[in-house]
Structures are given as C-alpha cells and as structure tokens.
Amino acid sequence: MNQSKVIISVNNLVKKYGDFIANDRLTFNVYEGEIFGFLGANGAGKTTAIRILCGLSYPTSGKIEISGFDVYTQREQIKRNIGYMSQKFSLYEDLNIRENIRFYGGIYGMSTAAIRRKTDELIEELELSSIARTLVRDIPLGWRQKVAFSVAIFHEPKIVFLDEPTGGVDPLTRRQFWEHIYRAAARGITVFVTTHYMDEAEYCERVSIMADGRIEALDTPARLKQEFGAATMDEVFLKISRK
C-alpha cells in the first residue's frame, strides 16, 4: 500500500432518495494498492455508495474522485479504470469461460490481439484449460467466483470493486479466493471489498463499518478491536451495528 497516494477520495458524500438519506456525509480516502474492507449490515447503505464510486449513480452532494476522475463529469474515464464483480452478478452463465473473458475484455476496450494473448495466459494460470469451453452455469460456484475475479481485473484496472464476492462460498475456496486478491494488491491494484464474513475483515488493511447510512468506524482491524475492547472483528461489528 502506498500511503502517499490517494486513489479514492470521498468528501461529504450524501445520497438521498426523497426524504430517505441512504448515505450521510461519508468522508474517507483509500490508498493505492490498499485492500479496503467496506462493511455494514444489510441496508446500511453500502451498495448505494459503491454504485456512486463506480460511476453508476450520481450523489446528491459531495466531492468524490476515483483515480483523479470526478464522479459527476468523468464517469466514462472512471469506468475504464475500474473493475467490478459481485456475488449476484459476475459472469454470463450461457457463455463459456473463454467467451466471458473475450466479452469483458471487449467491453473494457482491450484490443482483440491483447485479449487473445492474455486469455491463454489466464487460463493457464488458473489451471482451467480442461473446462475453458464449459458453459459457466455448469461450473461450481467457487470456480466461477475465481474466474469472475480474474475477469474483473483482466484489463489491469487501477481499482477493483468486489461486492460480497465470496457469498455462499466454502472456507477452502474462500481462502484461495483471497490469495488471488492479495496477489492483485501486490501488483498495485487497489481492492475495495464488501463482505459479511467477519474473518475476511481481518484480511483487509483497513475497514470501515457503516450503520444507518453513516460510517461509524474506520481503522485497521487491530486498532478497531483495541478501540472497542473486542477480541474479534465479529464483536466489533456487533457492537457498532446494535447501537
């Protein structure tokens, strides 16, 4: 992590739906190459914020820059510099692995030659050659999520947003998945991740915890545990969310 370089800068982000305040004055920075955990209970406002950071929705007010680009006026540049995957939607089930990679590479503006070369590299790296032409719907969820992550960073984005990437995945596969995240971060890709697994919060360099639209805590897992007098991140989360 490069503490000197801010890659996500959020200043007083507010998002209202009518009278409902989904995001209430969020302010935080994420640094280049950091693994940043974005936690909160269902309905705390995480997805609303992520959609704004990805350039998919406008904030009501606030100053937000993603890799130096403004979320109001430079949304296309933002989209070219980020990758995204979620538990609910990641790959097209009626395409095979190769076709999914080609599709996403094209969407992110990569050249056909670059896509072809990198596809072979990726399939070899993930040891997927035997199932590269299998439809995604016939591949176990754990495998799918690993492919989805690789596809999300295929165009070497500066930041990757992962929205509950390991939901429903077994412990062994989750650990393998996190190893991919670490390797991406070691290459300088910033990782912005949400999860309901509190042990995964321990894998992050810093975590924020949202409740009712506000960020109630933001620090390293070790310091949060100290601050809240808790042995685990699970306890920290419960203390904040039940307030």
Next chain:
Amino acid sequence: MECIEIRSINKSYGATRAIRDTSLTIPENCLFGLIGPDGAGKTTLFRMITTLLIPDQGAVFVFGYDTVKHYRQIRLFTGYMPGRFSLYPDLTVTENLIFYATIFGTTIKEHYQLIRPVYSLLEPYGDRLAMNLSGGMKQKLALCCALIHNPRLLVLDEPTTGVDAVSRKEFWETLQVLKESGMTILVSTPYMDEAARCERIALMQEGSIIVEDRPQSILADFTTPLFEVQGPDRLGTLQRLRSLPEIKRAYLFGHSIHIATSSPGYDAGWINSKLAEFGITGLEIQPVTPDFEDCFIEGVEMNRKEKVA
C-alpha cells in the same frame, strides 16, 4: 425416535453422480447441520428428504414414512426453505403468508405464536411486494412461510447466505427457540461459526458424507499442529513453505500465514530454522488453536487425497 433415516441412496444427473451411496440418521428434535463445498450434493439431499426428488437407489424415511410412497403425509409436517428465494415476488408479504397457510389448510392465526418473533418485524411491511424487500426481510418472510403450518421437521438450505452478522445471530437465536419447542431442524451453511452451533453436523463432499459427529468431538479429534507465521515477505514465505513436504498446507490469513505441519515434531523452532536455510528470517511463529474451519479444510483435503490414492 429417528426423524430422518437415509438408507444407501444414490442419485445421478446424467453422468454426474450427485449422491453416492449415502446413509445418515438424524434423531428427532436435533438441530443438525450439513456443511460442504459448493456442488457437494447438499441441496440434492435436502430435496430428497423433502420428497421433491426421488433417489435412483435406496430409500429415505421421515418419521417412518417413505418419501416415495408417503410423500403426501411427509409434506404435511415438513417445512422447507430452499436456497433460492422461494416466495412469489408479485404478491405482498401478507399475501405470500396467506397463500402458504391456505396450501397447508391453516391460517396465519392458528400458529401465530410460532412465527410471532419473526413476523412482528415484517408486519409493518405487510402491503409491500415481496420483490421489494431487502435480503434480510426476504429471508425472514421465507422462514415464516416455512413455519406457517407448525412443521415437525424444518429444512433450511443456506438460510443465512448474504445475510449480515447481526441478522445471522438473531436467526440462530430463533432456531434455538424452535428447537426447544420440539422441532427437528436440518440446516446447511457455508459459515463455520454456524456449524459450531449445531448439535450434530455432517461434512459432505462429492456426494458422500465424510464425517458425522458432534462439533465438539470433531474439534477434539483434530490433532494436526497449526501455526501462525508473521514476517515481512508474506507471498515469498508462503511459496517457500508450500515447497516443503513437512508442511501439509499453508494459507494466507489476514497479515499472517496459517500453516499445518504433518507431525508434532515439526514445531515452531523447526519452521524457523528451516526457513532460515532459505534466508527468510525475522519471523514470529505462534501455535494456533484449531477452529471449525480448520477441521473442514482438513476433512475435505484428506478425502480428496484418499480418492487419489
């Protein structure tokens, strides 16, 4: 009395063998957990217990009734909450509940006490379409629908996937209350902390049950030495550790590496000096108390190795 008795069942989908010669007995009034990786066959097993699938071979009995011959009786006293959202998205919260109640020949009022703790949280949203509920609310409504006829057996397929830690805790408190009322509960989960809250658990992999016991006994049987290694170059150290045959497995875990060694002789001192041979120094190595996740990983890996051997 046995609530569920599974006798050597097999089930295939085309060439895929989803369940392989599996037997299992679940006592009445037990809170029983089924865990296993994706594709292990958990949902197939649940669907056979709830009479929605027929085994190719073998038989399943629920409170003595055969799931093929007596499926009607079984359905009357079984509540099933499938993994995917099972409600009608274009009906409101109340309409969904009335629908399920009617199907089972009952009313919302009849067993209101049973669903009250969960349903009271939903009542303010009674007129909302199910499709517009948050994930946590959908899960609560699905549970109410599965409970509406006061079933003797409640089968829950990954009820807490995608649910936050607070709601998960509340959900398990509800299960505990239901169990105390005499219900038998069969639940699958990818969360290892939840597996530890069950009375008995079965670990499933590739269509077979590889372990079945009380969680405490499974933990007590785990004897593999575990260590936590902290040092400067995590990825480099990890790679080196994995190249050593004495290391059973090594995984990144937060800011450290968790490793399992193949015998107690390979202790912290041994690891330290072995890594020093490769020029890796300045490490902190601590023993780790195993948790349920370690048991799961070991069970899955051992089973895989036996199959290869």
